[in-house]
Amino acid sequence: MFKRILFIVVVCNALYLNAQIKDPLIAKDTLAQQKWVDTMLSSMTLDEKIGQLFMVAAYSNKDKNHEKFIANLIEKYHIGSLIFFQDDPIKQAELTNKYQALSKIPLLIGIDGEWGLNMRLKDTYRFPWNMTLGAINENSLITAFGVQVGKHCKRLGIHMNFAPVVDVNTNPENPIIGNRSFGENYLNVANKSVAFTKGLQSEHVLASAKHFPGHGDTATDSHHTLPTVDFAKERLDSIELVPYKKTFEAGIAGVMVAHLSIPSLEPTTSLPSSLSKNIVTGLLKNELGFQGLIITDALNMKASANFASSEEINLAAILAGNDVLDVPLNIPETVIRFKEALQTGELTEERLDYSVRKILKTKYWAGLNSYKPIETQNLLADLNSFENELLHRKLIEHSITLLKNKEAILPIKELDKKKIAYVKLGDGENDSFISMLRNYDNIDVISSDNLDELISKLKSYNLVIIGYHKSNTNPWKNYKFNNKELVWLYEIARTNKVVLNIFASPYSLLQIKTFENIEGLVVSYQNSELSQEISAQIIFGALEAKGKLPVSVNNAFAEGEGLKSTSLKRLAYSIPEEVGLSSKKLNKIDSMANIVIKDQMAPGLQVLVARKGKVVYRKSFGYHTNEKKEKVKNYDIYDVASLTKILATLPLIMELEEQHVFQLETKLGELLPSLKKSNKDTLTVKEILSHTARLKAWIPFYNKTLDSITKKPSEEYYQKKMSSRYNIKVADKLYLRNDYKDSINFIVKTAEQRERNGYKYSDLTFFIFKQYIEDYYKKDLNALTQNHFYKPLGANRTTYLPLSTLPKSSIVPTEIDDYYRYQLVHGYVHDMGAAMQNGIGGHAGLFSNANDVAKIMQMYLQKGYYGGKRYFLPSTMDKFNHRYFEKQEVRRGLGFDKPQIKENEKATCGCVSDKSFGHSGFTGTYTWADPETEIVYVFLSNRVYPTMENKKLIKSNIRTEIQQYIQEAIINEQY
Structure with a gap:
């Protein structure tokens, strides 16, 4: 039985090792690779062969003397590789081209890019550290990360990235690994390392696992001293070495050997692992069967540099089994020492050729057999594309x-x-x-x-x-x-x-x-x-x-x-590409916004675009006024005018209808007893919300309160100070007689109906519903909307009477009024009828910013659900977002505006679906949502500044042109 068990163990080990000895450096066109390697090797001098072993540190932020130093090493000592450090990608590309042109055999270019090129180079993209990535469940994202880093390396002429760090960080006090590790679980580290390797090498950039055989459980920094890893071989085999075995199976091309003292593997405790034949050849090559490129950790680090002279260290590293010397010191002296070793037999040419052949195979695998200089045009743009942030967001979100x-x-x-x-x-x-x-x-x-x-x-x-x-x-x-x-x-x-x-x-x-x-x-x-x-x-x-x-x-x-x-299901914030929109095309909005400012269509504006529940474009342009003293900021609020209808009054109407307080066929005389036997008695809710009830478009209530001679507010109706009788504040230091609210209701009640049937947009609908809603709840619209909607929605910058809760500096002025209030209207509603209702109108009076408007529109788009709360049933939203008089060519839903039916209408760009809905406002505001494309669009401005005679914005159709740009920004989708 014992013999049978022993036989099984031997066979399993043999199979395991056989799986490990697959050469990861073999290219697909194996015969062509072998021919190229043989040809190159046969033509090389001894000096050229020795030179291939050196990977020298190169910098793009140093002076001409450093460049001459590197050029000299290339021309005189035939060095085979460079590892670039700081600092500039364009400069590095230029230097790479220069150095490659000097080299007879193309140089292998390496970099430490554990979290991307930004680990070494400015103006490049920084991805998360390994510890962050270690928290991610989906390893496919780690592969995607490897792919993206590979693309960056390839674009910059880099052939080998000294990553991933596969150290299992079981020591929290580790001063040098820590966040660079995927974590303390060896299987998680192994799986993440494999995923990254596959991604990186899919772009034909070599990965290099480090720091062999495991730097995770150390408490000292090998840059400064020689750390000790004092564990038994069994412990190393079961934890530290597991990620290496897994990455070898996955075909990783390279391994970087650490500078560690590991008594269980190397009896000479002062001998760094990078110089130990027991570790490099015995463990890594023979026992684990690794056939790829073996690179020392940087040989200028104190953990190795303190062991002996540089030339002796370099020779010891090669004799130990390494192929490439990373950041070697004293190259001229090392060349001399290598030649001496060859003469004495301490180093054989066969051993030298073995590593040189591997280096040449690596270069062929990386495509250096057909080397091309780096194209520097658009380099920074290519290294900093939107794909980086798109991936970065996913990595962070999943971590x-x-x-x-x-x-x-x-x-x-x-x-x-x-x-x-x-x-x-x-x-x-x-x-x-x-x-x-x-x-x-x-x-x-x-x-x-x-x-x-x-x-x-x-x-x-x-x-x-x-x-x-x-x-x-x-x-x-x-x-x-x-x-x-x-x-x-x-x-x-x-x-x-x-x-x-x-x-x-x-x-x-x-x-x-x-x-x-x-x-x-x-x-x-x-x-x-x-x-x-x-x-x-x-x-x-x-x-x-x-x-x-x-x-x-x-x-x-x-x-x-x-x-x-x-x-x-609250709004999130991201970039356009995450939701299938093009950043480049959306940026056309900037140019349109600048035209608005330049042509004085409005002093300033806010524009927001959201899709699939994510805000992806949110910008403010221009100033509060033409005097250009206060820039518009994202949190500033505008008088949204008629958007009030769908942002304030309509949701309360929908709520009441859903609660069966009334129905769409309910007549106004049933809602408001004061309308009984009036010419509005038999009008239905459906008719007035669809604007087919023959109501007048609007009534200039304020005209009757002006002095007939001066055309200014009459003392009969207004005072400059508040009193018990004059307490309706229509503007700064201007108070309307409080009984005039009843006069407005009476005027609405007795107003003549239009003679013609059919569609006519009217503000009076929302005067009527304001009266009804406030009578029903015994509260005003400001309190109702805050409690029912804005506070639970988190729309904390949406309000009537903004001066009571927000600083005046964050409120964008509207008009310099020279016909009614005779002052700058700032913080008070622009609409005269709403102002005469103490600033709280059913049709106007609301102030908001683009972000808050988007929250409300997103709630509508989500069929009444937002922030974990259901405000309406989906059926209610469908009921109100429906044309009931489409056969009569009425485009309106119930309260909501809808896309145009007639050719002469300009409600939208004509490019949105029939399911879409929204509204526009007199002050230069507009919002629209489309369930098919899942797009929410908000445009806010004060186009009425300095006066409402400024109609450039309306005539230009700029709001719907921007809507067209948004539709055109959809990537590869048909609606």
Whole structure:
């Protein structure tokens, strides 16, 4: 039995090793590769062969002396490879072309690009660190990451990337690996390494696993001293070596050998692993069967450089079994030493040829047999395309990890019941996090130099978000809390409901002794702008948390833990390509906006485009007024005029109809007893909302309140100071007699009907419904819309009477009124009829910004659902978004405007679906949503400045032209 078991073990080991010995450097056209290698090798001198072993450090940010130094090494010593460090991609490309032109045999170009070229080069794209990627469940995303890095390398003439880091980081105190590792689980590290390798090498860029045989469980930095890995061979074989075995099976082309002292593998403890024949040849080549290119870690590092003279170290590295010497020192002396070794037999030419042949095979595999110079035109654009951010967003979104969610505190629901504060810990930037949080709700940033004062300030809040922000400059930066921060964290958590968000290494959690009082815990891993933005979106349920913790946190959280959060279907924020739109085509909106400003169609404007629930274009242009003193910002608000109809009054109407308070066939006389026996008695809800009820278009109520001679507000109706009788504020220091509200209702009631049947747009519909709704609820539209919709939606910058809640500086003025109020209308509704209703009209009076308008339109697009709350049934939305008089060529739905039917109408660009809906506003506003394309479009401006006679915007049809651009931006989709 023993013999049978032994036989099975031997056979299995043989099969295993056989799987390992497949040469990853063999090209598809094997015969052509072999012929090229043989031809090159046979023509090389001894000096040229020795030169192939050197991979010299080259810099693109050094002076001409450095360039001459490299050129000399190429021409005189025939070096075979360069590894580029800092700093500029265009300069590197130019230098690469120059150096390649000097070399008889094309140079192999390498780089350390663990998180992309940005690890070494500015003006290139930075992807997340491995620890962040280790939290991702879907390894296909890691492959995609490898592909993208491969594309960048290839574009810049780089043939070998010294990545992935396959070290299993089981030591939290590791000073050099840490965030560069995929984590502490060897299988997760192995799978991520394989995925990255496959992606990178699919672009014909060689991957190189590092740092063999495993640098994860060390507490010292090999750049400065020789770390010791004091584990038995069995432990190394079961943990550290697993990712190497897996990547070898996957066909990784290269391995970088670390400078470590490993007594269980190399008895001479002072001998670095990179110089150990037992480790490089015995373990890596013979036992593990690796046939690819073997490269030392940088030989200028103290862990190897302190062992002996440079030339002796370089020779020892080759004798140990390495093929390429990375960043060798003293090359002239090394060449002399190698020749001496060849003469004495210490080094044989057969051994030299073995490595040179492998290097040449590598160069052929990388395409250097048909070398072409790097094209520098459009280089930066190619290295910084939208595909980078698209991938980066996916990586971050899938990595962010929810570790604790007591009482389902996340995502944040019921915004109308929340008062949220934000407190910052750490010394990193946090602007992007705060800015994104404020897209969803009012967030007050609370700070103090005194803990007691801070706790006192937080008493009025029922939720505190604590952001721990540390530097995102590089993965070696200090991530630890200081003692003061820990004390403050414990005390804030003891006295408040808290969500803690860690924008740093998950190892920072090791310092927290208890998580008992922390209700929500999120790990965002890095403090990049994207991490901050996406994490904020997860907190509010626009995106879902999907990540798993790549390392353990004492006994509190195990490696692999991670809760999945739910989506509340709030608007998210992304880039156009993520939702199938072209950034380039959407950027045409900029030029249209600039025309608006240049031609003085309006002093300024906001434009927003969302698709598939994600805002992908959101910009502000110009100034508040033509005086150009205050630039328009995204959070500034505009008088949205008739958009009030569908943003304020209509949702209340839909709500009441759904509750069966009335029906579409209900007559106005039944709704409002005051209309009984009037000429509006028998008009139905359906008719007036479809604008087919023969109501007048509008009534200039204010005319009757002007002095007949001066044409200014009559003292009979107005005073400059508020009093019990004059308390309707129509503008600054101008108060209307409070009984005039009844006069307006009477005028609407007794107004003559149009004689002709058919469609005619009318404001009076919403005067009537304002009266009905306010009578029904015994509250005004401002209170009703806030409580029923805006507060729970998080539309915190949407309001009537904006001066009562928002700073005047954030309100865009409308008109310089020279016909009624005789002043700059700033913070007061432009519409005269709404102003005479104390600024709260059913047809006008609402102020908002593009972001908030989009929230409401997205709620409509989602059939009445938004932010985890259902406002209407889908059937209600369908009922109101329907043309009931289409046969009479009436394009309107119920309250909603719809695309034109007649050729002479200009409701839309004519390029949206019949299912789409929206509205326009007199002040130069417009919003539209299309269920088919899932697009929401918002355009806000104050085109009535300086006066409403400024009709350039209307005549230009610029709002619908932009709508056309949006439709044309859809990528490869037909609607």
